[in-house]
Amino acid sequence: MSHYSAWSLLRHALDGHRSWAPAWRDPAPRRHYRVVIIGGGGHGLATAYYLARTHGITDVAVLEKGWLGGGNTGRNTAIVRSNYLLAANSRFYEHSLKLWEGLTQELNFNVMFSQRGMVNIAHSNAELSALHRRGNAMRLNGVDAELLSRDDLGRLMPALDLSPEARFPVMGGLIQKRGGTARHDAVAWGYARAADARGVDIIQNCEVTAIRRDGDRVAGVETSRGFIGADKVALCVAGDSGRLAAMAGLRLPIESHVLQALVSEPVKPMLDVVAVSGALHFYINQSDKGELVMGGDIDGHNSYAQRGDPEIIDHVVESAIALFPAIRRMRLMRAWGGTVDMSMDGSPIITRLPVDSLYLNGGWCYGGFKGTPAGGTALAHLIATDTPHPIADRFTLTRFDTGDLLDERGAGSSPWMH
Amino acid sequence: MRIPCPNCGSRSLAEFSYGGAALDRPPGDIGPSPETAPAWDDFVYRRDNPAGPLRELWFHAAGCRAWFVATRDTRSLEFIAEVTP
């Protein structure tokens, strides 16, 4: 792997950037691998990378039915934070955030991690109390959190409507200064390049169509490019988790739902934090290109359509205009959807499945991008050692039978409510 | 999305609440009995989650306030079968 640096950029500038080598190989699938990972999104690629880097397991293939990062990794709004309430989630996402802080250097690939601050806005006293509680929980868990007054919010976001006539009065807020955004595709590409350099085969346009079993054990996968044998197989397919599990005869505590996002036309810098309003189910930040990136809730019914209802877009735009009236005449440029893997308690699942040597990384709901480095670390550890990584040992499948749930929002077993 | 309410006809998604997959309630009482617990765990937490036709519950919250069962294709988002009140 050629090292990326200011020097290599200069050197390649001399011939008009015509001599860059491809960032990863395009190998034909071999007949057998020690580990086959299904899904070339962030989690699958990160798992392959940490298998090679941390555990020295390089006889690994990542199989992707389309192109790398073409699933939720390339569709998400790239918010990275660790402002969780429950200890198990806090531990995992804080570990992930620490990995994000060194990821560009680790991968020698600029993932454009921008710790611009993650702000939660409260519109009522009750909501403010809930943010105080969350901030205290975060600090007890060793995560940075600071309360914000209305004036603080006004200084951070001059465009925010703080007037008494505001449709949604602003009472205060909470900031995690280490939170922010990253470049979504770069995460997939960076892990792919670094895994490939350690010998991992990354195979695109290769759809898994069946999982072959040998008794209680997984034997390999049927694909659009033929059968590929494997000692171990891992599912990292987000919204397709249910489909892949069905191929192994399993049912999961996961439903597939659509989550939408949208961007405005680009404008000059006007918002340099990530802002979230829990009451409005709304969030917004400004991309490096100047677009306002916005999103809201999932549509709220099972869907594999990768597109959603205009009703949600209406709601998001109305929220944006209510909070930031200055943007009311801006044009919407694009809206899209991704199929998210909503688990029954809103928390992820990283586990061995009831079929021997079959593993699952899923249940990321609307927030698994920020968990990419830690999700890959934890699944690689589980595959290599068959014991759960301590940062993810509560993300079990059995918790749904034992009652040891991780329900951040207290919404119960209705995945569309999390 | 338009939803075919058996009482009110085709109405906008905004008027409805979702009730999830229409599953058969397992026999017996919910509770920690070793005989019934697995079936109840399954009922509450595990789903077929099909990419295709799904029988599901809808509630016409801003209309006639009736629950009904409809079958929808989760890929095309089209309602494909008769609704049953």
Ligand SMILES: Cc1cc2nc3c(=O)[nH]c(=O)nc-3n(C[C@H](O)[C@H](O)[C@H](O)COP(=O)(O)OP(=O)(O)OC[C@H]3O[C@@H](n4cnc5c(N)ncnc54)[C@H](O)[C@@H]3O)c2cc1C
């Ligand atoms: C609109 C939107 C906004 C979001 N915003 C945020 C956010 O701000 N912050 C955050 O942390 N998270 C966010 N998320 C969630 C986040 O995107 C996901 O949780 C995360 O990217 C999941 O990564 P993954 O690698 O598991 O899945 P994916 O990136 O979806 O990768 C799974 C891959 O598996 C492949 N695949 C599926 N079936 C097969 C098969 N049979 N054979 C081979 N390959 C297969 C798919 O093509 C896909 O590329 C958002 C999601 C959406 C949709």
Ligand SMILES: [Zn+2]
């Ligand atoms: Zn009705």
